[in-house]
Amino acid sequence: MAGSHVYTDYHPRWLRRQVSTYWWLEKRDYFAFILREATCLFVGWFVAYLLLMVKAVVGGVGSYQPFLDWSATPWVLTLNVVSFLFMIYHAITFFVAAPQAMVVHVGRRRVPGNLVLAGHYVAWAAVSVIVSWLLLGA
Amino acid sequence: MIKRHPEPLLWMLFSAGGVMSAMFMPILLLLFGVAFPLGWLAAPSHERMLLVLGNPLVGLVLFGLCALSLFHWAHRFRHTLYDGLQIKHLNEVIAVLTYGAAIVGSVAAAYLLWQIP
Amino acid sequence: MRDHITLQVARYRPEQESEITFDEHEVPCPKDWVVLDGLNHIKDHVDGTLSYRWSCRMGICGSCGMTVNGEPKLTCATFLADYAPGPVRVEPLRNFPVIRDLIVDIDDFMRKLARVKPWIVRQAEKPLAEGEYLQTPDELDEYKQFSMCINCMLCYAACPIYGLDPKFIGPAVIALAQRYNYDSRDEGSADRMTVLSEHEGIWGCTFVGECTKVCPKHVDPAGAIQRYKLTAALDSMKSFFLPRGA
Numbered sequence: 001m002a003g004s005h006v007y008t009d010y011h012p013r014w015l016r017r018q019v020s021t022y023w024w025l026e027k028r029d030y031f032a033f034i035l036r037e038a039t040c041l042f043v044g045w046f047v048a049y050l051l052l053m054v055k056a057v058v059g060g061v062g063s064y065q066p067f068l069d070w071s072a073t074p075w076v077l078t079l080n081v082v083s084f085l086f087m088i089y090h091a092i093t094f095f096v097a098a099p100q101a102m103v104v105h106v107g108r109r110r111v112p113g114n115l116v117l118a119g120h121y122v123a124w125a126a127v128s129v130i131v132s133w134l135l136l137g138a
Numbered sequence: 139m140i141k142r143h144p145e146p147l148l149w150m151l152f153s154a155g156g157v158m159s160a161m162f163m164p165i166l167l168l169l170f171g172v173a174f175p176l177g178w179l180a181a182p183s184h185e186r187m188l189l190v191l192g193n194p195l196v197g198l199v200l201f202g203l204c205a206l207s208l209f210h211w212a213h214r215f216r217h218t219l220y221d222g223l224q225i226k227h228l229n230e231v232i233a234v235l236t237y238g239a240a241i242v243g244s245v246a247a248a249y250l251l252w253q254i255p
Numbered sequence: 256m257r258d259h260i261t262l263q264v265a266r267y268r269p270e271q272e273s274e275i276t277f278d279e280h281e282v283p284c285p286k287d288w289v290v291l292d293g294l295n296h297i298k299d300h301v302d303g304t305l306s307y308r309w310s311c312r313m314g315i316c317g318s319c320g321m322t323v324n325g326e327p328k329l330t331c332a333t334f335l336a337d338y339a340p341g342p343v344r345v346e347p348l349r350n351f352p353v354i355r356d357l358i359v360d361i362d363d364f365m366r367k368l369a370r371v372k373p374w375i376v377r378q379a380e381k382p383l384a385e386g387e388y389l390q391t392p393d394e395l396d397e398y399k400q401f402s403m404c405i406n407c408m409l410c411y412a413a414c415p416i417y418g419l420d421p422k423f424i425g426p427a428v429i430a431l432a433q434r435y436n437y438d439s440r441d442e443g444s445a446d447r448m449t450v451l452s453e454h455e456g457i458w459g460c461t462f463v464g465e466c467t468k469v470c471p472k473h474v475d476p477a478g479a480i481q482r483y484k485l486t487a488a489l490d491s492m493k494s495f496f497l498p499r500g501a
Contacts, residue, residue, distance in 0.1 A: 100464075101481030
């Protein structure tokens with residue numbers, strides 16, 4: 001039965017309490033949730049930053065070095081430090097949510113949630129090592 | 139008959155983007171956003187950057203990272219505006235602006251990465 | 256330890272007023288008393304007009320859900336001593352219309368629950384002569400957690416999405432749908448998918464996770480919802496690329 005549903009009967013004497021626009025400030029857990037959602041802003045910022053960097057590399061040494069200098073200016077640096085902290089928060093909250101969202105079966109047995117979580121952290125470490133080696137190593 | 143709406147696809151893009159950004163961005167942000175500018179580590183030379191970015195696999199992963207992360211941002215931002223600030227009457231406008239920006243950004247990423255020799 | 260505690264009880268008398276007011280009462284507070292005991296004390300000895308729902312007083316009927324100091328709780332499972340020195344503020348469950356005092360209307364939930372067919376759906380029933388539907392302990396474990404739901408509505412009170420958009424089908428309904436989806440005896444997943452895949456079905460959820468935190472029976476509705484998102488998304492992709500049930 002699709003279409004709009006009547007969600008409560010109309011009754012003139014029932015009290016309907018409005019949810020405040022600032023509902024997310026009322027409880028610590030709600031605030032932590034909004035903080036987690038806010039990490040997406042910094043994800044978006046960093047995509048822009050990455051693309052600016054690619055553009056600077058494509059433009060040759062003459063544009064690459066100025067980009068590096070620009071990224072060391074106080075505002076950009078502060079923004080990136082804050083972004084890094086939010087990015088860690090995003091990664092941790094995302095990985096912690098994974099076992100709840102993903103129940104993995106091997107044959108008929110369930111893979112314990114801790115293992116799913118550990119797998120994410122291992123992958124995170126591996127990716128970080130590979131990226132570092134690509135950029136810095138050998 | 140399920141009335142078609144794009145939420146399932148957008149959610150999958152959001153999830154994929156969440157995983158990609160969670161895996162790759164912390165280290166990239168640490169290096170390019172903090173360590174290199176502060177001089178904790180020497181930034182890679184321009185030559186090395188061209189070498190790394192020029193690798194087709196790297197280019198593909200980077201494109202995937204940028205495009206999916208943009209959709210991750212768009213989906214989460216749209217929902218936060220809807221729920222957090224309750225701007226429901228602007229729902230269609232917000233959807234067009236966010237996913238539109240994600241599409242534009244993905245095209246820009248593809249274009250830029252294509253330019254690398 | 257003090258032997259009395261102050262209870263601030265919300266009152267709503269629709270014939271007389273249009274807002275909630277608060278009555279304050281001192282109630283005894285032996286260490287084994289719960290908030291429900293305090294309310295019963297008020298009703299029995301002080302003010303018989305106080306109205307509220309309760310039944311089993313042992314956390315299985317789901318009737319006595321209220322907001323205690325801002326948190327959705329079963330009042331039969333919330334000890335007064337934990338709030339010493341008090342006061343303890345008791346209000347009607349959030350996100351539902353208040354009928355009177357601490358009583359809320361939950362018809363919305365009842366209607367939504369019926370829509371997901373919370374029973375074993377079979378294409379064809381086995382004749383009695385063929386015996387019971389057999390199920391192994393492993394098959395039971397797949398859905399047992401979701402079967403623990405006592406319909407207490409604490410999850411709806413905790414969910415900010417439901418508060419902001421009452422069309423959202425809500426945590427308990429989805430968890431109960433999953434209880435049957437994961438039941439090996441059931442064949443009704445497709446029917447439920449029609450309802451759950453709506454815009455205000457599972458897709459309204461942004462995984463705040465509060466529902467799981469407040470659930471007194473550890474059902475984990477948030478987990479049920481996220482797992483179903485993947486199921487529904489994959490099904491949606493399949494039906495898009497391979498229509499006509501290929």
